[in-house]
Amino acid sequence: MGEVGVTERNIEQKSDESMNLLTSTQIVIKEALDKLGYTDEMYQLLKEPLRMLTVRMPVRMDDGSTKIFTGYRAQHNDAVGPTKGGVRFHPEVDEDEVKALSMWMSLKCGIVDLPYGGGKGGIICDPRTMSMGELERLSRAYVRAISQIVGPTKDIPAPDVYTNSQIMAWMMDEYSRLREYDSPGFITGKPLVLGGSHGREKATAQGVVICIEEAAKKRAIAINGARVVVQGFGNAGSYLAKFMYDAGAKVIGISDAYGALYAPDGLDIDYLLDRRDSFGTVTNLFENTITNKELLELDCDILVPAAISNQITADNAQNIKASIVVEAANGPTTLEGTKVLSDRGILLVPDVLASSGGVTVSYFEWVQNNQGYYWSDEEVNEKLRKVLVQSFNNVYDTSERQNINMRLAAYMVGVRKMSEASRFRGWI
Ligand SMILES: NC(=O)C1=CN([C@@H]2O[C@H](COP(=O)(O)OP(=O)(O)OC[C@H]3O[C@@H](n4cnc5c(N)ncnc54)[C@H](O)[C@@H]3O)[C@@H](O)[C@H]2O)C=CC1
Numbered sequence: 001m002g003e004v005g006v007t008e009r010n011i012e013q014k015s016d017e018s019m020n021l022l023t024s025t026q027i028v029i030k031e032a033l034d035k036l037g038y039t040d041e042m043y044q045l046l047k048e049p050l051r052m053l054t055v056r057m058p059v060r061m062d063d064g065s066t067k068i069f070t071g072y073r074a075q076h077n078d079a080v081g082p083t084k085g086g087v088r089f090h091p092e093v094d095e096d097e098v099k100a101l102s103m104w105m106s107l108k109c110g111i112v113d114l115p116y117g118g119g120k121g122g123i124i125c126d127p128r129t130m131s132m133g134e135l136e137r138l139s140r141a142y143v144r145a146i147s148q149i150v151g152p153t154k155d156i157p158a159p160d161v162y163t164n165s166q167i168m169a170w171m172m173d174e175y176s177r178l179r180e181y182d183s184p185g186f187i188t189g190k191p192l193v194l195g196g197s198h199g200r201e202k203a204t205a206q207g208v209v210i211c212i213e214e215a216a217k218k219r220a221i222a223i224n225g226a227r228v229v230v231q232g233f234g235n236a237g238s239y240l241a242k243f244m245y246d247a248g249a250k251v252i253g254i255s256d257a258y259g260a261l262y263a264p265d266g267l268d269i270d271y272l273l274d275r276r277d278s279f280g281t282v283t284n285l286f287e288n289t290i291t292n293k294e295l296l297e298l299d300c301d302i303l304v305p306a307a308i309s310n311q312i313t314a315d316n317a318q319n320i321k322a323s324i325v326v327e328a329a330n331g332p333t334t335l336e337g338t339k340v341l342s343d344r345g346i347l348l349v350p351d352v353l354a355s356s357g358g359v360t361v362s363y364f365e366w367v368q369n370n371q372g373y374y375w376s377d378e379e380v381n382e383k384l385r386k387v388l389v390q391s392f393n394n395v396y397d398t399s400e401r402q403n404i405n406m407r408l409a410a411y412m413v414g415v416r417k418m419s420e421a422s423r424f425r426g427w428i
């Protein structure tokens with residue numbers, strides 16, 4: 001931590017803290033289990049995924065060469081039910097990160113009370129440099145490689161960073177071909193015409209908005225006119241910016257992997273949405289950009305990291321000016337960063353709560369696939385709001401009652417269901 005030159009670091013590179021995504025998750029899980037009175041045996045069960053599959057996939061590239069890609073699927077704990085979680089295509093995917101991501105999925109499912117455990121997948125690749133044909137062959141190869149451990153009642157993938165409904169459609173088709181029957185419930189985040197759910201695409205952002213509204217009430221901040229900064233302009237970040245903009249907030253900063261845009265009087269979000277590409281890139285069209293680091297430190301009321309992990313660390317947490325930080329991304333704040341923000345009285349709504357709208361509507365999609373009967377957009381929104389408002393207040397009240405920060409409170413709420421299910425199954 002705190003090494004010389006860290007401020008100059010390219011944001012794509014990882015800090016020492018990021019090596020500890022898994023370790024820091026284990027530390028908070030242990031703390032939550034201790035507070036709940038569980039023994040060390042429970043911690044030993046939950047500190048790592050039950051299963052971690054590494055696969056190597058040969059894929060024919062457009063130029064005729066063959067490239068070998070490495071991918072992972074982690075299944076953290078399936079005591080409650082099948083595991084569930086997205087698949088990430090990113091050059092920086094690594095084994096420990098996928099493990100931590102699967103553990104966060106277990107916590108999310110516990111917090112919003114879904115009948116799932118956590119899973120997560122990833123492939124080391126850069127889809128921004130691949131053709132549609134190459135992406136399709138890679139997506140299908142991944143499903144063939146992990147097919148033995150996934151399925152509608154085993155482990156149900158979904159979208160995450162740099163994956164989308166088209167990739168879900170190819171994966172669903174490959175799985176259905178392997179099994180020789182149509183299996184829409186194998187994966188969620190599908191296009192509507194293939195059994196996708198209304199509201200899934202915007203669900204993560206909608207869940208974040210509900211958490212922002214609830215957090216703003218606690219801090220007496222009016223959404224109308226609030227200054228909002230959003231890091232990341234992909235699925236989560238761009239919908240979120242749009243919802244906040246439509247609600248009358250001033251979105252003064254947004255960013256992507258290449259830089260950030262800042263306008264003190266507010267950005268024209270509709271214009272930016274119109275110009276962004278399918279990877280959530282838009283800043284390359286502008287000249288007066290700032291860095292992602294500068295974006296995070298802008299003077300604002302509400303800051304939403306909605307891109308990648310390890311963005312708020314011991315290095316910059318002191319400089320964050322927002323009153324409320326709501327984590328749409330997975331793992332954007334390190335343990336050290338969390339401590340600094342909490343000590344400074346900034347309300348931090350943690351990822352495992354704030355970004356749980358995505359998996360909640362994925363669950364709705366899976367339920368609709370299983371029953372073959374589909375709900376309206378209004379029905380989905382109403383159900384999502386109910387779940388998220390209740391979950392936010394459950395975690396917030398726990399944090400107040402126990403006098404702890406919301407991350408530890410969320411872990412306490414999230415870890416309980418899988419612990420109890422593991423105990424009833426006789427595993428501990
Ligand atoms: N899509 C979903 O349903 C859910 C997503 N999340 C989390 O939200 C975050 C964003 O995911 P999506 O919006 O789905 O991904 P996306 O692929 O749609 O968009 C990613 C955005 O992050 C930006 N980005 C990538 N690398 C970056 C870097 N090094 N620095 C700054 N920005 C960078 C991209 O330019 C893009 O704007 C991730 O942490 C993901 O795990 C969490 C829950 C559900």
Ligand SMILES: O=C(O)CCC(=O)C(=O)O
Nearest residue numbers: 085086158160358359362
């Ligand atoms: O929609 C899902 O099933 C999982 C979404 C996800 O990967 C996440 O919440 O991080």
